[in-house]
Amino acid sequence: MVSSPTHESDQPHQGWVLKAGKWVLAEDPVLSRPEGDVTEAIKAAGYRSWTSVGHEYATPLKLTVWSRSEKPSYLFDLEGAEQSEWVYADTLPDALVLLNQLAPTLQALTITDQVAQAEPKTMSVFADILDHLHGRSRDKNGILRN
Template sequence: MSNSPDHEPGQPRQGWVLKAGEWILIEDPVMNRPEDEVTAAIKAAGYSSWTGAGHEYLTPLKLTVWSRPGEPSFLFDLEGPEHSEWVYAATLPDALVLLNQLAPTLQALVITDQIAQAEPKTMSVLADVLDKLHDRRRDKNGLIHGG
C-alpha cells in the first residue's frame, strides 16, 4: 500500500479500504462529492462522528473515525501538523483491526505530548503515576525503592 493514490484528471479519485485483511482501492465516496468543504462532504456521504483520539494542536497526530451504515462503513481521518490522510474500513471488524494497529502509536503520542506539556506543579503527580506503574515507592527523602 502506498500513500494517497495518484489522481488522473477527469477520473474519479480513489481511496484505500481495509476489507477482510486486504487493502483495496475503491472510488472514494467522499473526495468525489461536489461539496467544497471536507467535513460537509463527509457528512453528505452519510458519515457521522464515531470516535477519535487526540486534540488538534495538542498532539502530534489526531484521529477521527466516522461511520455510516453502508460500505465502506468507517472513515479514518489521520491529521498531522502539516498533512492529513484518510483510509476506509469496510466493516466493524475491519475498523477494529485498524484501531488495534493505530492504538499503540496514538497512545504513545498522547502520553509523550502530555509529559512534554506537564507543568512543574503537576510533575509530582506524574511521578506518582509512573512509580505506581513500575511498582516503586519513595521514602520520605524521595529515594526510590522497588521496581
C-alpha cells in the first residue's frame, strides 16, 4: 500500500481497499457523502462500530473498525495524535488479514492502554507480572532476591 490517494476536484474521492489480499483504489463510500461530520458520514454510509482499541489522548494510535453488509464491508479508522487515516477491507477474510497485519501494533496499544489506566494501588500487579516474566523474585519487603 502507498500513501493516501490524492483527490482531484472533478473526480470522486478514492480510498484504499484490501480485496482478496491485494490493495486496490476504489470510490470511497464515506468521503463521497455530503455529510460534513466524519462520524455522521461513516454512519450514513451504513457502517456501525464493530471493534476498537486505544483511547484518544492515552495511546499514540487508536483503531476503530466499522462494518456494514455492503462492500467494502469494513472500514479501518487509524487515529494518530496529529492525523487520521482510513482504509477498507472488502470482506471479513480481508478484514481478518488486515487485523493480523496490525496485531503487533494492537497488542502494544492494548498494553500501553492498560498501563495508562492503571491506578497506583494496582501498579504492584504489573511489577509482579514483570518479575514473573523475567524470573525474578522479591522478599516480603519488595527487595529483589539474587
